[in-house]
Amino acid sequence: MTSNASAPLSAGAPWIVMKFGGTSVATLPRWQNIRELVASRRAEGARVLVVVSALTGITDALKQLCAQEDKSKRIEAAKMIAQRHYDLLDHMQLAVPDTLAVRLTELARLAEEGPAVLGELAWSALMQAHGELMSSALGAAFLSHSGLPTQWVDARDCLAAVALPNQNERTKLLSAMVEAKPDPALNTRLAKLGEVFITQGFIARESQGRTVLLGRGGSDTSASYFGALLKAQRVEIWTDVAGMFTANPRQVPGARLLQKLDYEEAQEIASTGAKVLHPRCLSPLREPRVPMLIKDTNRPELEGTVIGPEVREHAPSVKAISARKGITLVSMESVGMWQQVGFLADVFAQFKQHGLSVDLISSAETNVTVSLDPTENLLDSDAVAALASDLAKVCRVKVIAPCAAITLAGRGMRSMLHTLSGVLAEFGQLRVHLISQSSNNLNLTFVVDESVVDDLIPRLHEMLIAAGALRTDDSALFGPSWQSLYGSGEVVAAGDAWWRTESRDRLLQLGAEATPRYVYHMPTVRQQARNLKTLAAVDRLHYAVKANTHPAILRALAEEGFGFECVSPGELKAVMAAVPESAPLLFTPNFAPREDYAWAFGTRATVSLDSLYPLEHWGEVFRGREIVLRVDLGRGLGHHEKVRTGGSGSKFGLPVDQIDTFLRLADTHSVTVRGLHAHLGSGILDDKHWGEVYGQLASLAERIGSVAFLDIGGGLGVPSHPGEARLDVAALDEVLRKVKAAYPHYKLWMEPGRYLVADAGVLLTRVTQQKGKGSWRYLGVDTGMNSLIRPALYDAWHEIVNLTRLDEPATALYQVVGPICESGDVIGSDRRLPEAKEGDVVLIAQAGAYGKVMSSPYNLRDEAEEIILD
Numbered sequence: 082m083t084s085n086a087s088a089p090l091s092a093g094a095p096w097i098v099m100k101f102g103g104t105s106v107a108t109l110p111r112w113q114n115i116r117e118l119v120a121s122r123r124a125e126g127a128r129v130l131v132v133v134s135a136l137t138g139i140t141d142a143l144k145q146l147c148a149q150e151d152k153s154k155r156i157e158a159a160k161m162i163a164q165r166h167y168d169l170l171d172h173m174q175l176a177v178p179d180t181l182a183v184r185l186t187e188l189a190r191l192a193e194e195g196p197a198v199l200g201e202l203a204w205s206a207l208m209q210a211h212g213e214l215m216s217s218a219l220g221a222a223f224l225s226h227s228g229l230p231t232q233w234v235d236a237r238d239c240l241a242a243v244a245l246p247n248q249n250e251r252t253k254l255l256s257a258m259v260e261a262k263p264d265p266a267l268n269t270r271l272a273k274l275g276e277v278f279i280t281q282g283f284i285a286r287e288s289q290g291r292t293v294l295l296g297r298g299g300s301d302t303s304a305s306y307f308g309a310l311l312k313a314q315r316v317e318i319w320t321d322v323a324g325m326f327t328a329n330p331r332q333v334p335g336a337r338l339l340q341k342l343d344y345e346e347a348q349e350i351a352s353t354g355a356k357v358l359h360p361r362c363l364s365p366l367r368e369p370r371v372p373m374l375i376k377d378t379n380r381p382e383l384e385g386t387v388i389g390p391e392v393r394e395h396a397p398s399v400k401a402i403s404a405r406k407g408i409t410l411v412s413m414e415s416v417g418m419w420q421q422v423g424f425l426a427d428v429f430a431q432f433k434q435h436g437l438s439v440d441l442i443s444s445a446e447t448n449v450t451v452s453l454d455p456t457e458n459l460l461d462s463d464a465v466a467a468l469a470s471d472l473a474k475v476c477r478v479k480v481i482a483p484c485a486a487i488t489l490a491g492r493g494m495r496s497m498l499h500t501l502s503g504v505l506a507e508f509g510q511l512r513v514h515l516i517s518q519s520s521n522n523l524n525l526t527f528v529v530d531e532s533v534v535d536d537l538i539p540r541l542h543e544m545l546i547a548a549g550a551l552r553t554d555d556s557a558l559f560g561p562s563w564q565s566l567y568g569s570g571e572v573v574a575a576g577d578a579w580w581r582t583e584s585r586d587r588l589l590q591l592g593a594e595a596t597p598r599y600v601y602h603m604p605t606v607r608q609q610a611r612n613l614k615t616l617a618a619v620d621r622l623h624y625a626v627k628a629n630t631h632p633a634i635l636r637a638l639a640e641e642g643f644g645f646e647c648v649s650p651g652e653l654k655a656v657m658a659a660v661p662e663s664a665p666l667l668f669t670p671n672f673a674p675r676e677d678y679a680w681a682f683g684t685r686a687t688v689s690l691d692s693l694y695p696l697e698h699w700g701e702v703f704r705g706r707e708i709v710l711r712v713d714l715g716r717g718l719g720h721h722e723k724v725r726t727g728g729s730g731s732k733f734g735l736p737v738d739q740i741d742t743f744l745r746l747a748d749t750h751s752v753t754v755r756g757l758h759a760h761l762g763s764g765i766l767d768d769k770h771w772g773e774v775y776g777q778l779a780s781l782a783e784r785i786g787s788v789a790f791l792d793i794g795g796g797l798g799v800p801s802h803p804g805e806a807r808l809d810v811a812a813l814d815e816v817l818r819k820v821k822a823a824y825p826h827y828k829l830w831m832e833p834g835r836y837l838v839a840d841a842g843v844l845l846t847r848v849t850q851q852k853g854k855g856s857w858r859y860l861g862v863d864t865g866m867n868s869l870i871r872p873a874l875y876d877a878w879h880e881i882v883n884l885t886r887l888d889e890p891a892t893a894l895y896q897v898v899g900p901i902c903e904s905g906d907v908i909g910s911d912r913r914l915p916e917a918k919e920g921d922v923v924l925i926a927q928a929g930a931y932g933k934v935m936s937s938p939y940n941l942r943d944e945a946e947e948i949i950l951d
């Protein structure tokens with residue numbers, strides 16, 4: 082055992098504070114990790130103070146218990162809470178230690194007694210404190226029993242809450258603060274007692290001796306207080322995620338790890354909504370300059386985030402996007418108030434009186450709007466109502482709730498405003514109640530209706546961090562994505578593309594003969610097709626041929642058992658010419674002319690409709706037919722605004738609220754709705770998405786009655802960077818199998834496109850010229866947006882390599898551009914490549930989908946040829 086092997090510590094040995102959050106202390110395997118981690122810190126020659134949260138869910142359970150008026154229900158709830166601890170001890174094969182038994186008895190007594198004796202707030206604080214008192218008692222027993230003698234310390238004997246002028250009783254007891262100056266006496270007192278200690282997060286004691294809380298999530302702050310009191314070498318926050326990410330990784334799996342932050346930046350991200358750190362936990366560390374580390378208890382090998390005093394110099398950039406829900410806005414209107422001396426003072430006096438702290442402010446000639454943040458205010462509707470009624474005496478008041486504040490955080494926000502036009506456009510479609518740019522130049526905050534936030538955050542992340550990151554070499558700023566660290570799917574390895582290995586010489590030869598040339602690798606098409614064929618839950622797969630209509634690809638996919646989805650008569654004809662009569666066909670046009678439908682009914686294709694108009698105006702074309710109805714489920718998804726095909730901002734699909742009208746029209750013309758279809762967008766890597774679509778379509782189908790199959794669209798993403806996780810096909814199958822089990826009477830159809838062909842195709846082009854402009858270097862190649870429009874249209878990132886010099890070091894930073902007379906003719910920005918020469922063969926990867934099919938004769942340059950490699 083590591084600790085026993087270590088030499089005894091001197092009185093002056095440094096301290097390391099290790100805080101473990103709720104999920105980190107809830108199971109035996111986590112405690113085994115904690116034991117190893119603590120032992121390894123002790124072996125570094127440090128005294129260790131472990132700070133623990135309550136077992137996950139216990140603080141919530143205690144809060145609920147406190148809200149319960151019925152005594153017998155309170156007693157019952159206390160028993161359930163005790164049981165959680167007994168269960169964990171059982172797993173640990175430990176008897177209930179006396180230290181825990183005492184807590185459990187006290188909890189039961191307090192539950193029975195109720196708030197009458199101590200007063201509501203003090204009683205509630207003491208009850209909730211038991212979560213941490215119990216978990217720390219349990220932890221002390223486990224660690225000591227596993228050979229690491231551990232002293233239990235009552236945090237309330239070390240952390241003294243300070244009285245602040247603007248506190249009311251509620252904030253004093255439930256959201257207290259501690260002044261944590263280095264305390265050598267505490268250091269000496271503890272050093273005499275031992276080497277490893279455990280104490281509680283979340284709690285402190287005020288001057289009258291009552292137990293107080295530091296606010297929800299406050300255990301992080303306890304760790305920092307201890308870090309400051311003991312002037313620790315560092316404070317380590319151990320949680321369920323390996324650090325602070327550019328957004329909440331549970332919401333944005335592509336969020337990137339922020340490996341290094343300074344106190345100010347981290348503070349900004351934490352206080353604007355990143356729950357991984359409590360908003361108050363950084364300020365105690367600043368003065369003593371104690372660094373903080375954030376790590377994953379379950380994956381200690383991952384690097385994590387280091388927060389320290391050093392400010393890193395880099396260009397202004399958005400480092401993180403965070404959101405806070407539950408924001409209340411108070412809008413105050415009064416004619417000409419701006420000129421009235423003391424108006425604002427009067428208004429703010431009211432906020433002070435009601436104990437409410439204001440967060441954001443915006444003002445105009447006749448209006449002042451402020452936001453109230455629930456984390457700082459312990460908001461309840463009574464407090465806001467009382468404030469509103471008092472304010473109504475001096476101005477017209479409107480309370481707007483629930484709102485959410487979305488914050489873009491990073492150094493130098495002001496100098497970035499001009500780059501945020503896309504973001505402003507995204508907000509433009511929504512109701513933005515307030516915009517605020519912080520005076521420290523570290524954040525820009527938008528307050529919107531709460532309901533839009535969940536959808537908006539991934540889109541903003543894509544636009545500001547993912548898309549930007551894809552275009553430049555960003556590894557200095559951002560670490561790996563959460564998905565690549567934790568994704569269950571197989572991760573794309575650098576260097577495993579077909580064109581790097583066996584086909585390279587052939588490609589160089591093809592490139593030397595003529596360019597531009599598209600080259601398609603048929604084994605890759607077949608491999609992707611076979612991956613999808615393993616989806617046992619799917620009854621029929623249709624290839625969305627718009628991605629690539631080359632006859633060899635159509636034939637190969639027909640041989641692999643695919644049907645075909647076509648959006649125009651031209652595509653239907655191409656398929657019918659290339660593949661056998663038996664392959665199923667879907668015709669899913671959008672805003673097509675009347676004659677297209679009439680013609681398609683003459684083929685074997687299943688026809689889909691996505692608006693009322695055709696039935697309203699051309700009913701006879703559809704009379705007696707069976708059709709598929711494409712619906713809009715009200716939201717779109719995908720890697721770029723222009724590939725999202727759902728929601729009011731997109732022209733596709735019949736809105737759900739028009740389905741009844743559609744069905745009436747269908748009835749009038751004896752049209753039967755046999756299938757329902759939805760396709761929300763492209764480039765989706767989250768397997769759960771299609772399960773949700775199936776579930777939604779199935780519940781609509783139940784209302785309709787005649788439906789036999791549900792087509793859940795395509796959009797299966799293809800990762801483009803090494804280290805990104807591939808779509809996990811087995812997990813997708815599991816998701817679909819589960820949701821299908823709930824509605825077994827429908828056949829399940831899908832229509833993937835890009836997934837099948839993107840990786841199979843490359844575009845070969847040759848270097849024409851180079852140009853330097855200031856510090857910029859342009860590398861010209863002989864084709865551009867005329868052959869591959871995706872970078873210009875979707876900001877798509879395509880890997881670009883100099884195939885001639887694949888093994889040479891990448892020493893130049895190039896903007897790779899084509900010969901088209903458009904500024905947008907940029908295939909890749911900021912690409913690190915070997916120093917190039919005229920005639921070098923350059924390969925643009927992942928060009929098998931939406932490449933040749935979207936090419937144009939613009940500028941009358943030669944079209945790229947297509948070559949098949951079998």
Ligand code: ADP
Nearest residue numbers: 102103104320322325326328329331355356357
């Ligand atoms: P603990 O119980 O260990 O204190 P929390 O649940 O309080 O853990 O905080 C960890 C969680 O914070 C993560 O699981 C994650 O969902 C959430 N989170 C929100 N924003 C971020 C972010 N920007 N980076 C990392 N985690 C975040």
Ligand code: ASP
Nearest residue numbers: 134140283297298299300
């Ligand atoms: N147990 C407390 C809470 O759930 C404090 C913490 O975990 O940080 O809010």
Ligand code: MG
Nearest residue numbers: 102298356357
């Ligand atoms: Mg926490």
